Amino acid sequence: xxxxxxxxxxxxxxxxxxxxxxxxxxxAEIDETDEFPWDIVKVFGENGLLNLVLPEEYGGVNANNTxxxxxxxxxxxxSPACGLTVFTTQALQNVLVRGGNDExxxxxxxxFESGDKICAFVLTEPNxxxxxxxxxxxxxxxxxxxxxxxxxxxxTTGEVADYYLVFAMTQPGKRAKGMSAxxxxxxxxxxxxxxxxxxxxxxxxxxxxLIFEDAKVPKENLLGEEGQGWKILTEYGNLMRTWGxxxxxxGIAEGALAYATGYAKERTQFGKPIAAxxxxxFMLADMxxxxxASKSLILKASWTIDKETEPFFxxxxxxxxxxxxxxxxxxxxxTDAVQILGGYGYTKEYPVERMMRDAKGVxxxxxxxxxxxxxxxxxxxxxxx
Ligand SMILES: Cc1cc2nc3c(=O)[nH]c(=O)nc-3n(C[C@H](O)[C@H](O)[C@H](O)COP(=O)(O)OP(=O)(O)OC[C@H]3O[C@@H](n4cnc5c(N)ncnc54)[C@H](O)[C@@H]3O)c2cc1C
Numbered sequence: 589x590x591x592x593x594x595x596x597x598x599x600x601x602x603x604x605x606x607x608x609x610x611x612x613x614x615x616a617e618i619d620e621t622d623e624f625p626w627d628i629v630k631v632f633g634e635n636g637l638l639n640l641v642l643p644e645e646y647g648g649v650n651a652n653n654t655x656x657x658x659x660x661x662x663x664x665x666x667s668p669a670c671g672l673t674v675f676t677t678q679a680l681q682n683v684l685v686r687g688g689n690d691e692x693x694x695x696x697x698x699x700f701e702s703g704d705k706i707c708a709f710v711l712t713e714p715n716x717x718x719x720x721x722x723x724x725x726x727x728x729x730x731x732x733x734x735x736x737x738x739x740x741x742x743x744t745t746g747e748v749a750d751y752y753l754v755f756a757m758t759q760p761g762k763r764a765k766g767m768s769a770x771x772x773x774x775x776x777x778x779x780x781x782x783x784x785x786x787x788x789x790x791x792x793x794x795x796x797x798l799i800f801e802d803a804k805v806p807k808e809n810l811l812g813e814e815g816q817g818w819k820i821l822t823e824y825g826n827l828m829r830t831w832g833x834x835x836x837x838x839g840i841a842e843g844a845l846a847y848a849t850g851y852a853k854e855r856t857q858f859g860k861p862i863a864a865x866x867x868x869x870f871m872l873a874d875m876x877x878x879x880x881a882s883k884s885l886i887l888k889a890s891w892t893i894d895k896e897t898e899p900f901f902x903x904x905x906x907x908x909x910x911x912x913x914x915x916x917x918x919x920x921x922x923t924d925a926v927q928i929l930g931g932y933g934y935t936k937e938y939p940v941e942r943m944m945r946d947a948k949g950v951x952x953x954x955x956x957x958x959x960x961x962x963x964x965x966x967x968x969x970x971x972x973x
């Protein structure tokens with residue numbers, strides 16, 4: 589991709605090499621066992637993938653939005669589940685870089701410098717998924733601490749993380765206006781873990797319940813000011829949909845397309861490779877069109893974010909289009925990849941059924957595709973009289 593900087597091209601090559609060498613041989617096993625791949629995360633840490641957005645003096649590369657897209661796409665071609673750890677870790681650090689104050693940066697950056705810390709993004713609750721403004725976890729100021737009470741669920745890297753970006757109500761009943769964002773450390777008294785989900789896909793990436801029972805979080809860990817949680821979520825957090833769900837899905841689609849193409853050239857029926865049949869050729873062509881269009885949408889949104897010249901209301905629908913289109917593409921492309929492999933595609937001997945299960949999850953997290961369409965339509969129509 590000619591628009592990438594030299595550093596970005598080098599990063600792409602490095603991550604591609606790394607995942608082919610270290611992650612590809614483990615991907616099926618990670619899915620089968622559903623065990624968190626500590627060995628892979630160690631490799632990611634040693635290669636600087638767990639503190640990309642930090643300044644260089646803290647081990648990072650000041651990664652911009654596009655660099656994060658490149659990294660996640662490369663990992664997801666092989667194992668989207670492994671990419672999720674980089675995704676949630678960079679989600680917290682990215683919000684800290686963009687929304688933290690000087691004191692918080694001074695205090696937290698050195699903690700991430702070693703490159704081996706994992707972070708989680710904590711919003712969803714049992715009764716508040718798409719309707720994020722209705723979260724009920726409370727954080728009430730009492731002296732030098734906020735006292736947290738409530739339950740979160742579906743949290744990626746749940747119990748394996750070290751730091752948590754938690755959204756909670758400092759003024760309950762005020763919906764978005766009463767929401768605030770905090771960094772919570774593992775080991776905080778009153779903060780524990782509950783059920784781990786047994787998921788269809790993205791296995792090996794733990795999705796876990798978090799429990800806060802009178803957990804004391806230092807008031808200095810509030811990001812921005814009280815009541816700015818919604819702004820932090822939408823204006824900083826939601827940009828991650830480009831390098832989170834969207835780039836994950838692009839990687840899945842590219843991985844499935846490459847596998848199905850290779851298979852179609854090898855598999856012989858009626859005396860010729862199935863790739864000689866127009867029905868297969870057109871399916872592959874459609875898969876390629878959707879995948880290429882997904883890449884364009886992601887890069888347009890990402891470059892707009894990186895330029896920092898456009899107002900948020902212009903960026904938001906572009907991000908939602910990239911998330912929605914790319915995740916729907918991954919679902920379609922992986923389903924067609926299974927079809928191209930026929931009966932073999934439906935077995936665990938081949939990776940495309942895993943890719944199809946993984947693709948389903950990405951249509952749901954990072955804001956469902958219905959919610960992305962709500963955002964896009966709202967931006968088109970505006971407020972009705
Ligand atoms: C693999 C995975 C990882 C996740 N990781 C995290 C994480 O790290 N942190 C975190 O905070 N959350 C995480 N989540 C939670 C995820 O963000 C939520 O599942 C998602 O936002 C949807 O919420 P819900 O499951 O409660 O569904 P609901 O909100 O109950 O939605 C159910 C259905 O109704 C539709 N719907 C809801 N409202 C509307 C509307 N207004 N218009 C049209 N349709 C609507 C939805 O699109 C969906 O199809 C994860 C989920 C999964 C599956």
